[in-house]
Amino acid sequence: MADHASHSAPPNRGISDLTPDQDRRTVRRLRLGIGVIGSLLPVVLPIGNSITSARVALLASMSASYYTHMRNIFVGGLCAIGVFLICYRYDRREDRLSTVAGVFAVLVALFPTEPPHSLVPDPSRVQVVVGVLHLCFAAALFAVLAFFCLQLFTDSRPEAGARPGRDWVYLVSGWVIVACIATITVSEVLHLAWDSPLTLTYLGESVAVLAFGLAWLVKSEAAAGLAPGAPPRATAVGLNS
Template identity: 50%
Template sequence: MSSEPPKPPQDAVTVRRLRVGIGSVGIALPIVLAVGYALVVGRPALLGSLSGYYHSPMRDVFVGAMCAIGVFLISYRHRWPDDLLSTIAGVLAIAVALFPTATGDPTGTERLVGVVHQVCAAALFLLLAVFCLVLFTRADPTVRPDPVPGNRFYRTCGYVIVAAIVLAVASNVLPDDVRDTLRPVLWCEAVAVLAFGAAWLARSDAIFRSSHPPREETPQQVAPVRS
């Protein structure tokens, strides 16, 4: 008999790869935007928010990354209600990319587009928190349960996302010069996106491990004793 462990089901491999893609793009996005923009302008510089990079030379990176996350989320299939919520989150991610945030002195149409962007971004962050706090920590009959430390990690990521959203909204009360200096919205969004990406990467590993059933040990054959 072959000693090789059984291969995981194809569905488990597909789900894992989608989760790896979502998590990897999420973690890389704030880093690539900040570093790429600094290289383009030739000096260290941060914008007011991740969405602000739409109006910079990093527009294609921002739009491409958000659309990639959106497509991954829409393609993600595991079980209900994960499928429904991931599809909604994917549509919201693409909307965030296609409806840019308003800057400067916007016209009526630009202001409306900016409102759509803000609503979609807020709903997207809330859904990402729901994945971490509810969906990733609940019992899943299709796989072996995650260990308790794993669930604590997901909850921590979810609470970080919620705290980042609250702090980003609260930062609006700060004076304009303070916000221009500290860039609180950018930092809050970056932390939330990093937490979201880390949770999805961790979950991808958990579901992949759970798809490998423990190999049963075969009893060693005992040679008959000759009299």
């Protein structure tokens, strides 16, 4: 009786019992979630702000959404991206850098940009300092995300042979992010402006976030035509270590 019970009892399953296919699906879903939120934020924020304001309302920057009815969407979207990045597991190098990027994403959400002068003509010292920290965290976040596109996502191709199409998507996305960071920096330092309600800062942020979202969507293999034919080179860190 006791012997029969011991044979019929189901074994305890832990994380080490997960199959490689299960682990790959988790990684792909995290990448997909990051890519979807990153791709939607630049579109949802101005549309939602225009609907809630009952007029076409373009902001000076994506971060200025914090002071509109879209605050919860902006903060929630960044925090979701941050949590996905922190939970992301692929190999040790990507794990560490994605955790750093995730922390920066959460900090960008929690440290709002300096309020617009139309709302607060004379911001306090604390608001100014927090605004500066917001810019620093945002720049660091974009820099890490650009590194993902330019280095980490493209280092698995063979030594010889043509680059697969997905690698060109990563490279273009990475350099677009770098160009957007440079454009935003120059426009802010030189106070550049053009005759349009769409500011260079908002345009640069939106294009950079869209490029980052596209790269992660492709990496998630959501675009079947650009998906790699071979299985990923590594599974979760917990299974490799």
